[in-house]
Amino acid sequence: MMRVLLLGGTTEASALARALAKAEIDAVFSYAGRTDSPVAQPLPTRVGGFGGVSGLVAYLKAEAITHVVDATHPFAAGMSNNAFVACARQDLPLVRFERPAWEPQEGDDWTFVPDLTALPAALPDSPARVFLAIGKQQLALFAAKPQHRYLLRLVDPPRDPLPLPRATVVLARGPFDVAGDTALMQTHAITHVVAKNAGGAGARAKLDAARSLGLPVILAERPKLPGEVAANDVTEVMHWLHHTALRGV
Numbered sequence: 599m600m601r602v603l604l605l606g607g608t609t610e611a612s613a614l615a616r617a618l619a620k621a622e623i624d625a626v627f628s629y630a631g632r633t634d635s636p637v638a639q640p641l642p643t644r645v646g647g648f649g650g651v652s653g654l655v656a657y658l659k660a661e662a663i664t665h666v667v668d669a670t671h672p673f674a675a676g677m678s679n680n681a682f683v684a685c686a687r688q689d690l691p692l693v694r695f696e697r698p699a700w701e702p703q704e705g706d707d708w709t710f711v712p713d714l715t716a717l718p719a720a721l722p723d724s725p726a727r728v729f730l731a732i733g734k735q736q737l738a739l740f741a742a743k744p745q746h747r748y749l750l751r752l753v754d755p756p757r758d759p760l761p762l763p764r765a766t767v768v769l770a771r772g773p774f775d776v777a778g779d780t781a782l783m784q785t786h787a788i789t790h791v792v793a794k795n796a797g798g799a800g801a802r803a804k805l806d807a808a809r810s811l812g813l814p815v816i817l818a819e820r821p822k823l824p825g826e827v828a829a830n831d832v833t834e835v836m837h838w839l840h841h842t843a844l845r846g847v
Contacts, residue, residue: 603663609800612670654684682824684841696828697798707814731793773800778798779807791815
């Protein structure tokens with residue numbers, strides 16, 4: 599009997615949850631718990647970490663999980679690495695949902711840096727107005743560039759004081775559209791956009807808005823994740839589940 603653990607937290611994970619529910623596949627949706635009010639899912643849901651690899655292994659055993667789908671954020675490398683190791687230990691099939699990275703188009707002014715830690719140094723030394731579209735986990739990196747004004751778009755209000763002395767917070771939940779992001783950048787007189795190269799459609803609007811406004815964009819490349827089995831859309835994941843079940847994997 600198939601029982602799927604869906605590691606979520608992305609727009610694509612929600613689409614996968616709907617597909618699993620529609621197919622009446624026994625599955626559990628897992629959120630990391632980064633937001634106070636996660637999107638409701640059509641599957642039984644758990645929230646929070648597992649306690650590292652050993653905790654995840656214990657969960658897989660206790661819940662009789664047979665298949666794992668990693669649809670976490672492309673920059674959630676810790677969770678993806680733990681899932682890979684835990685599934686290898688338990689000899690469980692794992693597929694990673696890998697949305698294609700963003701590629702520049704004509705008219706884009708993009709600078710790529712190798713990782714998140716390299717983002718602050720790519721900003722100019724003179725004061726700028728920066729749309730810092732990276733979430734809340736790595737904000738402290740930008741304390742090294744306190745001369746800039748930062749615009750932050752977060753799902754939940756910050757619980758702790760921000761590490762940035764000149765920051766404005768806008769509360770909103772995606773997906774966003776180009777018209778809205780264009781208006782947001784114009785309202786705040788943004789001069790630079792900083793983001794993760796997360797890929798996918800749900801967060802791309804800010805890049806298209808930056809192009810329309812002629813703004814430079816600084817993008818952090820995504821981390822290298824383990825595993826060879828990857829799918830690029832919901833249909834591929836469902837086919838993978840079907841074929842591995844037929845093989846008795």
